[in-house]
Amino acid sequence: MDISSGEESEFSDSEISEHKDKPYAQLRNGTLKVKYPGGIFKCPFCAGKKKQNFKYKDLHQHASGVSKGSSNRSAKQKANHLALTLYLENELADEAEKPVKVVVTPITEENKLFCWPWTGIMVNIVKESDDANDFDNTEYWLKRFSKYKPEDVELLWDAEKRTAKAFVRFNNGLIGLKNAMEFEKAFEANRHSKKEWSASENPSGSRIYAWLARANDFESQGPLGDYLRMNRDLKTVSEVEQEVAKTRNRPVIELATEIDMRNENLDDLQSKCNQKIMSLSKMTEEIDSMHRSFCEARRKLQHHAQMRVNELLAERERAHAEVEKLRKEHELRSKEVSKKVAQTEREKQKLDEEKRKNDVRNSCLHMASIEQKKADEGLLRLIEEQKEAWKKVVELGRQLAAKQQLEMEIVGLKGKVKVLKHLGDEDNTAVQEQIKKMNDELEAKMEEMGDLEDMNLTLMVKERESNDELQDTRKELIKCFLDKSSGRGIIRVKRMGEIDMKAFNDACKKKFDSEEAEIKASELCSLWQEKLTNPKWHPVKVVAVEGALKEVINEDDEVLKTLKAEWGSGIFDAVVAAFMEMNEYNPSGRYVVNELWNFRDKRKATLKEVISYILQDMKSQKRKRR
Structure with missing residues (x-):
């Protein structure tokens, strides 16, 4: 603005x-x-x-x-x-807007009179009985001559309504004159003008003639002249132009006057608006001044408030520092007191702990001595039973050797008897006596053989009982080692047929991170342990080794080949070793069994080695106690 x-x-x-x-x-x-x-x-x-x-x-x-x-x-x-x-x-x-220029066919006689409003006359309009054209309808003629933009068409029929004349009215302005002249020239071009109509005395057919109405038509006698005199005026082109100019200039003058009046009103409004603007400007300046004063006062209040807050915060910090100082002094004193109390309490607790430990140690030593005495008695009993079993085994072996010697003597005597029968005469008395003597000796040997068989049977029963006792003893020793074994001795319990987990851990650490490797190794080991218990999987083959048939691993087994290709030889060897142990110690049940094992020599431990290991361990425990 x-x-x-x-x-x-x-x-x-x-x-x-x-x-x-x-x-x-x-x-x-x-x-x-x-x-x-x-x-x-x-x-x-x-x-x-x-x-x-x-x-x-x-x-x-x-x-x-x-x-x-x-x-x-x-x-x-x-x-x-x-x-x-x-x-x-x-x-x-x-x-700039250009004035409308009407292109009119040059009129050489501008002072000639025309019927106004501009009117075209059509004659010889004949209506045939079979004519499809609607001559009675004005719309038909307006549409037919629409290119000349007529405004109205009026028809004058004769008494029989067979022929008619038409009056075509055009616009009052110069454009209407232009359209009316073009209408006339169109008929002139087709040789249907007033000249041709006047030349033909009795025109035949329905050829329509047309022209622009002028003074002679206006003054003619008959229906044409009567109609024109009643409804039209005679004017020259110059007169029409002057009237059009007057008509055009009148609204322009009126508009110019109105514009001037409005401009004056606008000037007055502008003056009032400027006064209002100046008043608003003064009000705005006053508001701005008041706003600045308010902002300054608010700034001073904020500054004062901020200073007061800072003072309060400083006082709070000082108070907090004093409180903190007192708290630290109190804490130091409390710590000193607590330290002294703790020292006294600690010394008391230390004495009580030593006393309790001594009591526990004495109780443990007492219990250990009792347990040691029981273990010594059990071990001595096992040793005596072992000695008796060995004596029985030795006696059984001696009796078996005597039996075998007696069987050989009997066979020899039988052979001698048969030889004497074949070589000697049956009537020879000496031979017969010799044969009788040998038969008696043979019967005696046979009786002795029967006694030996009875004794052998008895010894076999006792041997079986001794073996059962030895197996029971071995099981008890396995239980004892499972309960007390530290996992570092030469003689320990081994689970025969159990896969070594270490091989799976080593293989999985190469492919996965530490946490995932441990989980994956456990899953994989459990999977293959379960596969070992499946009796349908038996990856062995029988081969001849030094003249004897022996079962060995079939390395062409598809399952083992896949395992070795995917996870390497470490896991492969662990699975094969576990399978061979299970196949040796429990081929029918296909589950893991416990066995006393000599981990130094990598073989099954004998009872003698186990007992010797226990005695040695007992001696070392006695030395430690001392």
Whole structure:
């Protein structure tokens, strides 16, 4: 919005022409826009006042009126609108509205009289019985001659309604005259003009003739002349042009007068608006001054409040520091007191702990001695039983050797008897006596053989009982080792047929991280341990080794080949070793069994080795106690 401020009154009205160049340059370079689409023009210097859409002529009149306006217009406003006036005249002169020029066929006789409003006359309109054209309808004729833009058509029929004449009325202006002349020339071109109609005394057929009504038609006798005299006037083209000019200029004059009046009203409104603006400016300045005063007062209050808060915070920090100092002093004193109390309590607890440990140690030594005595008694009993078993085994072996010797003697005697029977004469007394003697000796040997068999049977029963006792003893020793074995001795319990987990851990650590490797190794080991218990999987083959048949691992087994290819030889060897142990110690049950094992020699431990290991361990425990 243009405001009559100090900036606008920097120059006077006499300097307006000197200050028009700057806004003129802005209009030329496009900084200020005047022309908009649709042939609309706007004043860039009055954009804030009211939405104004001008035509070129109206905007030019507005710019010219403001540049020469009343004294309440500022010099800057007049300079801006003067620049706009020059810009419209110099740069946008082509946009000026051009007056409508009617292209009329040159009329050589402008003073000739025509029937007005311009009227075309059509004659010889014949209506046939079988004619499809609706001659009675005015719309038919308007549509037929629509290219000439007629406004109305009136028909005059004869008494029998067979033939008719028509009057075609055109626009009252010069454009209507142009259309009427083109209408006439069209019929002239087709040789259907008034001249041809007058030349033909009795025209045949339904050929229509037409022409533009003039003074001679107006003055003629008959229906044509009567109609024209009643409904038309005679005027020359010049008279019509003058009337059109008067009609056109009258609203322009009226509009120009109204525009001037409105401009004056706008000037008054502008003056009032400027006064309001000045009043608003003063109010705005007062509001700004009050706002600045309020901001300053608020800033001082905030500053004062901030200083007070800082003082309170400083006092709080000082108080907090004093409290903290007192708290630390109290804590030091408390620690000293607690330390002294703790030392006393610790010494008391230490004495009680030593006493308790001594009691526990004495109780443990007592219990250990009792257990040691029981173990010694059990071990001595096992040793005695072992000695008796060995004695029985030795006696059984001696009896078996005697039996075998006796069987050989019996066989030898039988052979001798048979030889004597074949070599000697049956009647020879000496031979018969010799045979009898041998038979008696043979019977004696047979009786002795029977006694030996009875004794052998008895010894075999006792041997079986001894073996059962030895197996029971071995089982008891396995239980004892499972309960007390430290896992570091030479003689320990081994689970025959159990896969070594270490091989799976080593293989999985190469493929996975530490946590996942441990889980994967456990899953994989459990899977293959379960596969070992499956009796349907038996990856062995029988081969001859030094003349004897022996079962060995079949390395062509598909399951083992897949295992070795996927996880390597470490897991493969662990699975094969576990399978061979299970196949040796429990081939029918296919489950893991416990066995006393000599881990130094990597073989099954004998009872003698186990007993010797236990005795040695007992001696070392006695030395430690001492």
